[in-house]
Amino acid sequence: MTDHDAARTSTADARTLVVGLVLGLFIAFGFALVIRLVPAWVLIETGPRVAAYVVLALSAPSIVLPLGALAPRIGVDPRRFTWAAISGSLLFDGTALGFVPDLYGQTGDAWAYTAAALLWAFGWIAVTELLVERWRATA
Numbered sequence: 001m002t003d004h005d006a007a008r009t010s011t012a013d014a015r016t017l018v019v020g021l022v023l024g025l026f027i028a029f030g031f032a033l034v035i036r037l038v039p040a041w042v043l044i045e046t047g048p049r050v051a052a053y054v055v056l057a058l059s060a061p062s063i064v065l066p067l068g069a070l071a072p073r074i075g076v077d078p079r080r081f082t083w084a085a086i087s088g089s090l091l092f093d094g095t096a097l098g099f100v101p102d103l104y105g106q107t108g109d110a111w112a113y114t115a116a117a118l119l120w121a122f123g124w125i126a127v128t129e130l131l132v133e134r135w136r137a138t139a
Contacts, residue, residue: 016076017084020067024088027063031089032096035114036105043106043113053120060124064132078136082129086122093118 042048067085071078096103097115106114 012076013080016071016080019074019076020081020084021088021091023067024085024090025092027085028089028092028096032093032103036103038106040106040110043110043117049113049117052117056117056121057124060121060128063125064128068132068136079129079133082132086125086129090122093122 038052042052064082067082068078071081097118101111104111104114
């Protein structure tokens with residue numbers, strides 16, 4: 001690899017990281033605003049909470065697949081881009097839950113269940129990305 005190739009790779013990696021992180025921050029902010037609209041009883045009562053968890057698990061591809069499709073259009077690696085966006089979202093939610101919990105519009109038990117649901121959703125997003133990576137490797 002020449003110095004020019006190394007510099008180009010380094011620039012592409014930096015762009016992937018920065019754009020992915022920033023996009024992840026915006027995605028998490030958007031979801032925080034949506035969570036504000038969720039009535040507390042949906043998070044507190046067991047039946048609706050189970051339904052919400054199912055919806056979160058099933059919606060993971062709706063996050064991962066568009067990120068993977070966007071990556072080549074902006075000239076970045078889909079795998080690194082998706083993980084950068086996931087990281088940006090995690091950083092946003094970790095910071096906002098710790099310092100600006102009112103952003104989510106929930107209090108008490110509903111706030112705690114919101115944090116748990118976010119962790120659950122991130123788990124399924126990560127699993128989905130791992131499955132997509134495996135699919136890409138075999139395609």
